[in-house]
Amino acid sequence: MSTREILFLEAIREALREEMRRDESVFLMGEDLRIWGSPMGQLQGLWEEFGDRRVLDTPISETGFVGAGAGAAVLGSRPVVELMFIDFFGIAGDQIYNQAPKLRYMFGGRMKVPLVIRTVIGAGNSAAAHHSASVYSIIAHMPGWKCVIPSTPYDAKGLLKTAVRDDDPVMYCEHKMLVNTKGEVPEEEYTIPFGEASIKREGADVTVVALGWMVHKTLKAAEELSKEGIEIEVVDPRTIVPLDRETIINSVKKTGRLVIVDEDHERCGIGSEISAIVSEEAFRSLSAPIKRVTTPTVPIPFSPVLENAVIPNEERIVKAVREVASFA
């Protein structure tokens, strides 16, 4: 399989272009898609290729267009709707909580909702409390959503193609600090199934589960820890619904120690969920208490000094792993 290096945002664009060429029922809808190609340029060139009919610029009406996406989806369209930042989910709160993910269940499984919402998550550039959240745990908490958090261009492309083809509502989260990063992506077409974690680094001493931008911070921390003789295994779940429990548990059974690095707020976050699952299902394999490295449950602050103080960094990851590794 031949590969080349492309940007994360190009991987997203390629996935959508391929799916739109393959399937006429796929269309894009959201704010600023045509001229800007969405605010970070992920969709540039798609309007030029697919035209007004398949790339819809909406008013700033999240309730209206998220709901319209769900309504079109139940009749057989496959809309890919852009929610500019995950912080905005509350603006479309009823459609995101009560409608799109509950329709199939409420109506006894007699219909399906093949809706994808693409959204941007994460801190890192002082975008402050309304444009920096990673509240994918809220989405995972709601019945009916699948949730994707890719960390590399390869994962981003393969998982987005799967999301478009999936028959259930999918929240697809693009981390703003990863959109302009590069990675190897095959020339040939491929998809990545949901619910399959990716082991980004093998190691025998401590399992570290990390998502999105945190995967990269964890991999950097791994180099430093390796110098100290601690080899960590980095498990990237890639999708939190469905969650690949098996890969996480098998890794913990091997290492006996677990650290979870999660950019979402600590309280009731996906890190808490993973910790609970491992406690319930692999208790006897654990040689140390599970540790979480998360963002405290505060709004994301503006000043770089304050932002850096709350977002997990290499230093905090290294410290947590040392503590877990040395627990006797």
Next chain:
Amino acid sequence: MEITKETLLEMYRKMQLIRYFEARTKELFAAGKVPGFVHLYSGEEGIAVGVCSALRQNDYIGSTHRGHGHCIAKGGDVKYMMAELYGKETGYCKGKGGSMHIADFDLGILGACGIVGGSIPLSTGAALHFKYNGTDQVAVTFFGDGATNQGSFHESINLAAIWDLPVIFVCENNKYAESTSISSVMKVEKISERASGYGVPGITVDGNDVIAVYETTLEVVERARKGKGPTLVECVTCRHQGHYEGDSGTYRTKEMVEECKKRCPIKRLCTFLQEEGFSSKKEIEDIDKSVEKEVEAAIEFAEKSPWPKPEDALTDVFVSPYY
């Protein structure tokens, strides 16, 4: 267009079917047979029947918490509806939805909705699907007066306007948002005036005049089918019962409710049918009897139907097997 006897009698039958279904539902709820919340449509039948009689089977409707009437008017089977109200496995939603969540996609029923204004964006999306695929189908979204104070209404009618979507916004103005008089929560005299804010035609019609509702709907549906965009149709009506079963109803005097019942859309059509010579008293009585029989059979079906299996509570979240 001349309205046929056949159409008129079918409209009468459906209105009576709704009325009798709701009367029996009220009793069954009081008897503890129907769990949960129940919002009855009695008194507003002229709207659902007038509108749905002007639609094709492959047109879609989105409904509300007060949705039994819409479902019956669009052709819903009272057997599966009653079984759903009972929470039985044979119900439209296998007992997972209940009174406020009944759908039948084969009949163009997108589903009732427990959130005021919640289904308006969904119906607008159905219309987007029709436009995207170049069909001449239309979507109708039913909602109450209270829903026109929700953002979902304003956002959806604006979307429909800018994209000329084939969707009819049907406001059932029964003058009360739950217990709150609509005059205390909006400054406009007519809800149809709100359409002008979006460059959309707004029409007010007597919702208790089923023929007027039918004729108005025919016109605005034709407009939508031709790609000329949405219309807001305000149908003025009143409900015979409370907001929900159990509502003390103290916000309306007995006289107001009696006055409302005098304006009954069914009595009005019945009188018209006989005075204009469309049907004999005997024909009317035969319809009344057939409707009662149909609802009683539906109740028997619901009574005899099995309960869902407890483990089924974990299915149907996703198309995929896990939840």
